[in-house]
Amino acid sequence: MEQLVVWMRRHRWTVDLPLYAVFALLSPNWVGEGSWGVRAIPMLFLLPLLVRRRFPRTVAVLIIAGAAAVYFNDVWAYDRGRTELAMAVVLFNLVKLRHRWFAAVIAAAIVVLGVQWVSLYAPETANPTFTMISILPLHIAAWALGEFFRTKEQLTAEEEKRDDAQTRAAVAEERTRIARELHDVVAHSMSVIVLNAEGAKLARHRDPAVVDRTLDTIVHTGRDALAELRRLLEVLHAGQAARSPQPTLAELRELVGQSGRDVTLDVTGDPGALPASAALQAYRIVQEALTNMIKHAPADATGRVSVAFEPPEVRIEVTNTGGHAPPARALPSSGRGLAGMHQRVEMYHGKLTTGPLPDGGYRVSASLVVGS
CATH class of the missing domain: 3.30.565.10 (Histidine kinase-like ATPase, C-terminal domain)
Incomplete structure (x- = not known):
């Protein structure tokens, strides 16, 4: 078991497999106008997540840009769950890697995109305010988890130094x-x-x-x-x-x-x-x-x-x-x-x-x- 843990730490992509599975299996918006191929394009916006540990800031910018493209497009706009999850992942990654100021900028961009989406599409729903607020716990949890794992790594490093x-x-x-x-x-x-x-x-x-x-x-x-x-x-x-x-x-x-x-x-x-x-x-x-x-x-x-x-x-x-x-x-x-x-x-x-x-x-x- 210990050897397996060591191997997984050396091959971090194996830890991401459940996350990739969630992105792949998350119910997409296949119904509506446009061909199947056109509706699958937002999946390509998630590819930068594969290198988020190596290029955290660049990947965060690319994910936000992809989210903006999704939210401004009537065909892709309702693929919101996958998009919000992707932004939460990069927010967690930035906080965990101690890029707090950059993470704060990304968090502000996430809020702006959320307001944009609500203003464009939520009026059709019964409660636009709830639609906006309901997604915030995901990003708050992402930030909190990033802080938790960052602190844990710091404590581990201090213990190793001690x-x-x-x-x-x-x-x-x-x-x-x-x-x-x-x-x-x-x-x-x-x-x-x-x-x-x-x-x-x-x-x-x-x-x-x-x-x-x-x-x-x-x-x-x-x-x-x-x-x-x-x-x-x-x-x-x-x-x-x-x-x-x-x-x-x-x-x-x-x-x-x-x-x-x-x-x-x-x-x-x-x-x-x-x-x-x-x-x-x-x-x-x-x-x-x-x-x-x-x-x-x-x-x-x-x-x-x-x-x-x-x-x-x-x-x-x-x-x-x-x-x-x-x-x-x-x-x-x-x-x-x-x-x-x-x-x-x-x-x-x-x-x-x-x-x-x-x-x-x-x-x-x-x-x-x-x-x-």
């Missing part, structure tokens, strides 16, 4: 989410890899065992990063269903261990009751804070990660000391880290505060509202 805007917004939001995820994964992992590679380079002549452990960390971090990137690519190809499983707070200890710094982890409360999406946001906030520590804090700086489950909130705090070692060569920064954390916190109506500490360190404090 749906398109919502789709675009959803795509933009998804792109932002994936970009944020990529930033968190790549920035953290590459920072850990670069930091450990530099450490291994410095220790390769003094302590080969340290180099081996450092290389193991690099390999492990690289494999995890590849796994995360693969998961994000699966999201791109498979959609929402491919988003599980996600990193959770249960993996925080491993994340802290990969940092290559002296960082303590303190988790209080019950993490099991935390929604998976909120757990992911908390994990990413900790990950980004540790990434900033790796990038900007001196090599001997120590850190502390505290995650507290205090319904209805999750409180996250990541701090690091100032350290005394000379600052390492700065790693490249995208500038998206803090912005990404702000976005994650806003998703859960929480609060984010960041800033330096008196000892030269840095503090990131965030809260997520996960329940009432």
Whole structure:
């Protein structure tokens, strides 16, 4: 059924078949003077209706001209029903296609032709005024139907635009989410890899065992990063269903261990009751804070990660000391880290505060509202 509707929309002439049938079957004025062929000529005046959608104004003028020819001819004058219906059709067509001013002109012409017909032929009837007025509801209905279908098309177009805007917004939001995820994964992992590679380079002549452990960390971090990137690519190809499983707070200890710094982890409360999406946001906030520590804090700086489950909130705090070692060569920064954390916190109506500490360190404090 749906395919039939689509096909008919593409072939509008099929919708007009009932209308053409009405014109053909409408009782003509075959009785009277003149031959059959002469009396059938008004049927030719209806042919422009076939292209009324493509040339609405031209067809309207031709139909009015044909109606005038019919009403001024004594042989054709009583073929009024077909003529009035044809004028109603073009009036409907003009209104539906938003040619209101032109439709008003055509409506005025229809009234003038109606008065002309009544003045010439209605005196023979019992009630000329009724004869004139009786045909007006047809044209009023044509105008009203034109307005109705025009409004319906406008509403449909607006709904399509709204749906398109919502789709675009959803795509933009998804792109932002994936970009944020990529930033968190790549920035953290590459920072850990670069930091450990530099450490291994410095220790390769003094302590080969340290180099081996450092290389193991690099390999492990690289494999995890590849796994995360693969998961994000699966999201791109498979959609929402491919988003599980996600990193959770249960993996925080491993994340802290990969940092290559002296960082303590303190988790209080019950993490099991935390929604998976909120757990992911908390994990990413900790990950980004540790990434900033790796990038900007001196090599001997120590850190502390505290995650507290205090319904209805999750409180996250990541701090690091100032350290005394000379600052390492700065790693490249995208500038998206803090912005990404702000976005994650806003998703859960929480609060984010960041800033330096008196000892030269840095503090990131965030809260997520996960329940009432």
